[in-house]
Amino acid sequence: MDHLNEPAPAPVETAGSPVPALPRRVTVLSGGVGGARFLRGLLHRIAGTPGSPTEVTVVANTADDIWVHGLKVCPDLDTVMYTLGGGIDAVRGWGRTEETWNAKEELAAYGVEPTWFGLGDKDLATHLVRTQMLEAGYPLSAVTEALCRRWQPGVRLLPMTDDRVETHVLIDDPAEPSGRRAVHFQEYWVRLRAEVPARAVVPVGLEQSAPGPGVLEAITDTDLLVLPPSNPVVSVGTILGVPGIREAVSSTSAPVVGLSPIVAGSHVHGMAAQVLTAIGVEVSAAAVAEHYGARSTGGVLDAWLVDESDGAAVERVRAAGIACAAVPLMMTDLDATASMVDAALRLLSEERR
Amino acid sequence: MDHLNEPAPAPVETAGSPVPALPRRVTVLSGGVGGARFLRGLLHRIAGTPGSPTEVTVVANTADDIWVHGLKVCPDLDTVMYTLGGGIDAVRGWGRTEETWNAKEELAAYGVEPTWFGLGDKDLATHLVRTQMLEAGYPLSAVTEALCRRWQPGVRLLPMTDDRVETHVLIDDPAEPSGRRAVHFQEYWVRLRAEVPARAVVPVGLEQSAPGPGVLEAITDTDLLVLPPSNPVVSVGTILGVPGIREAVSSTSAPVVGLSPIVAGSHVHGMAAQVLTAIGVEVSAAAVAEHYGARSTGGVLDAWLVDESDGAAVERVRAAGIACAAVPLMMTDLDATASMVDAALRLLSEERR
Structure with missing residues (x-):
């Protein structure tokens, strides 16, 4: 030593x-x-x-999981799964390679929020399978195991918990009586690009x-x-x-x-x-x-x-x-x-x- | 006369x-x-x-509505809405113009049935909006009205009912004890291309x-x-x-x-x-x-x-x-x-x- x-x-x-x-x-x-x-x-x-x-x-x-357009999205699980399974867009670092964004554009045309979340057409399939399995009663860990049967990431991939946890970030908002507003972590990161100060992190x-x-x-x-x-x-x-x-x-x-x-x-x-x-x-x-x-x-x-x-x-x-x-x-x-x-x-x- | x-x-x-x-x-x-x-x-x-x-x-x-991959799909409502709203693929007669099929291919890659249903990426947005509204408690008629606010079909479009009705078709199946098997109308039409005899029509x-x-x-x-x-x-x-x-x-x-x-x-x-x-x-x-x-x-x-x-x-x-x-x-x-x-x-x- x-x-x-x-x-x-x-x-x-x-x-x-x-x-x-x-x-x-x-x-x-x-x-x-x-x-x-x-x-x-x-x-x-x-x-x-x-x-x-x-x-x-x-x-x-x-x-940092989020329910968006009725679908359960697990960004970190998917990034690990896609990266190790050879499906990641290596330049962006997230989402699928050779991705298209037609569903996302159409959702925006319907005026449905959020419009800022990066929901690719290929990626959507993962969220559809996951959501349908969750709604059928499977825990996230079992769903993740099922998704990994396709991706063969070469690791055993375990969600930290099967329970719903969502990190929120407190940001300044003069329009609020408290002067603060909580946004989902994804909104802080994707929509606001982390360009405003984070006043607190609240893992709900x-x-x-x-x-x-x-x-x-x-x-x-x-x-x-x-x-x-x-x-x-x-x-x-x-x-x-x-x-x-x-x-x-x-x-x-x-x-x-x-x-x-x-x-x-x-x-x-x-x-x-x-x-x-x-x-x-x-x-x-x-x-x-x-x-x-x-x-x-x-x-x-x-x-x-x-x-x-x-x-x-x-x-x-x-x-x-x-x-x-x-x-x-x-x-x-x-x-x-x-x-x-x-x-x-x-x-x-x-x-x- | x-x-x-x-x-x-x-x-x-x-x-x-x-x-x-x-x-x-x-x-x-x-x-x-x-x-x-x-x-x-x-x-x-x-x-x-x-x-x-x-x-x-x-x-x-x-x-002929169908729940597929956890989404509520209403083929006839959508065909009327897209056709009159200028979004239809005129050659096929159904689905969206300039459609892509990435989510569908990915769902097949996950091995999730049904693989035969024509779920386009643009079209998916309609089903996502509809499903989320239905799950929030809106009846199909209200959902259809909301979707039509985008498409402006030039008609008032009413679903015949807000209740779930699904037409099934009885086909021959020697593997069944009864010699018959019921398939969803969409399976009869899309997967089987109506190429086998329909023995009965059952609007469940x-x-x-x-x-x-x-x-x-x-x-x-x-x-x-x-x-x-x-x-x-x-x-x-x-x-x-x-x-x-x-x-x-x-x-x-x-x-x-x-x-x-x-x-x-x-x-x-x-x-x-x-x-x-x-x-x-x-x-x-x-x-x-x-x-x-x-x-x-x-x-x-x-x-x-x-x-x-x-x-x-x-x-x-x-x-x-x-x-x-x-x-x-x-x-x-x-x-x-x-x-x-x-x-x-x-x-x-x-x-x-």
């Missing part, structure tokens, strides 16, 4: 050490785009290790929710738990907010490693900066680690990777009782992302020596 | 007489494609009479249904009631089967004129031949008139137009107490269809002299 007290190692230092093998069971707590891209790199790393027995379970955020229904089938077991009965560079508030934050999940993460015998979604003082994708500000957390790689907290002090992290540009954060993270290294964290391609997996394994291996 | 006892007049004979003006209120009992095309001709005729005060009400068949729920709001008034408080060349069994037949509607048609003070959907011993479009056979009615223009029956003997017709190729049917129809003329009944274009309206007015006018 000695070297953990030294200044941030340059990537070349860790890159030189042998990469520990991936354990048999890996569980990842994922949001949408960032988590899905990380998972592709993880599967790429596994595929590059012939005979690797590693099995990946993904516990996905469902708090979260406290009353229960972990989905297999979720707690995926956290306690695993060999490695990863917090990918997903949003620490509205993605990983809501997963941890499902009663029982934070406790399971804190007490699992598996090591827990996270990758910073904040690079050089801002998010790479999404609106983490806005929602971190809303909950009073500094927008920095070190502050997010402190927000998650060290498992030794009741938090959820054993180790934390920051980007090479955030080398100065390493000492501060270590001071919080969390092992830390600075490595390239930009998921520019599959190999770059696979290297992040290697760096996480190396960091944990070194921390355990 | 003298000339009604003469042999069938050639079209040139009637074409010479002056065309009576359209009355102020016209009500049409319509199915899908045939009824919609007739209505276009009727509106064309009205538009060609500047200052015409004629208002058209359409009572549309809803017995029809006897328990009630006329939709305004339907009986549209029949009793009108100046002309028209049975367009729609299917006499599964379209006009089910409309007349809603308890109260047949009685209203029999007793309205307005004259009732019908146009034969059977030309030269078969249907022009659809599967009237198959379903007429199923109910034991000869497939001929005269037999359909006899099936409807003369109002003077408890039926629903005062007058009946047959195609010029069916001139031999005129005497037989007259013998049933129904005024009859043979005129061109092929709806090849708007003018041809408008001429059918003129012929109907002429026939009624001559019959009343």
Whole structure:
């Protein structure tokens, strides 16, 4: 552990050490785009290790789910499923490749709100199947399993909960007596493009929710738990907010490693900066680690990777009782992302020596 | 009335007489494609009479409605709405112009039945709006009115009932103990292309249904009631089967004129031949008139137009107490269809002299 007290190692230092093998069971707590891209790199790393027995379970955020035009839409589940199943529009990062938007345009022609939600024609089929199964009484976890039979994402994909949870964001609205108005997270992100300040984040229904089938077991009965560079508030934050999940993460015998979604003082994708500000957390790689907290002090992290540009954060993270290294964290391609997996394994291996 | 006892007049004979003006209120009992095309001709005729005060009400068949992929689809209402609103695919005669089929292909990729139903991406928007309104508690009549605010079909479009009625067709199936199996009308028509014999037609729920709001008034408080060349069994037949509607048609003070959907011993479009056979009615223009029956003997017709190729049917129809003329009944274009309206007015006018 000695070297953990030294200044941030340059990537070349860790890159030189042998990469520990991936354990048999890996569980990842994922949001949408960032988590899905990380998972592709993880599967790429596994595929590059012939005979690797590693099995990946993904516990996905469902708090940005939305009912729209009578259909249940689960953006994070679908982003993971489409990304790993080869159906994602890689440029946008969400929705289906070679998508068309005829139904959406027609809904707008009928004057039906919301007109801003990105409901593609291909994508609609997923929501139709899901909604019909939900209305027939199947829980979301069973529906997700059924959808994955087509997509074969190469991971076991579990919704964090089968209960309805919806993140709302409080924004300024002078027209309201309170001066504030709550909008669905999707409205904040898609319609308002996160361009107005988020004053608070309200995960409606979260406290009353229960972990989905297999979720707690995926956290306690695993060999490695990863917090990918997903949003620490509205993605990983809501997963941890499902009663029982934070406790399971804190007490699992598996090591827990996270990758910073904040690079050089801002998010790479999404609106983490806005929602971190809303909950009073500094927008920095070190502050997010402190927000998650060290498992030794009741938090959820054993180790934390920051980007090479955030080398100065390493000492501060270590001071919080969390092992830390600075490595390239930009998921520019599959190999770059696979290297992040290697760096996480190396960091944990070194921390355990 | 003298000339009604003469042999069938050639079209040139009637074409010479002056065309009576359209009355102020016209009500049409319509199915899908045939009824919609007739209505276009009727509106064309009205538009060609500047200052015409004629208002058209359409009572549309809803017995071929189907719940598919969790959505309520009303083929006949939509065909009338799209046709008169300028959104129809004129070549197919149903569905939207410049349609795409991405959602349908994706649903098939999920392995979700039915894969044979023609659910276009643009069309989907209509079903989404309808389903969401129905699930919010609006009756089908109110939903139809809302959808028509966009399409402005130029007629008042009324579903025959707000209740669920579904026509099923009995077909042969050696695998069943009874040797018969019931399929939804849409499955008989779309999947089986009406290529197997229809052994019986079962309009499930029809006897328990009630006329939709305004339907009986549209029949009793009108100046002309028209049975367009729609299917006499599964379209006009089910409309007349809603308890109260047949009685209203029999007793309205307005004259009732019908146009034969059977030309030269078969249907022009659809599967009237198959379903007429199923109910034991000869497939001929005269037999359909006899099936409807003369109002003077408890039926629903005062007058009946047959195609010029069916001139031999005129005497037989007259013998049933129904005024009859043979005129061109092929709806090849708007003018041809408008001429059918003129012929109907002429026939009624001559019959009343």
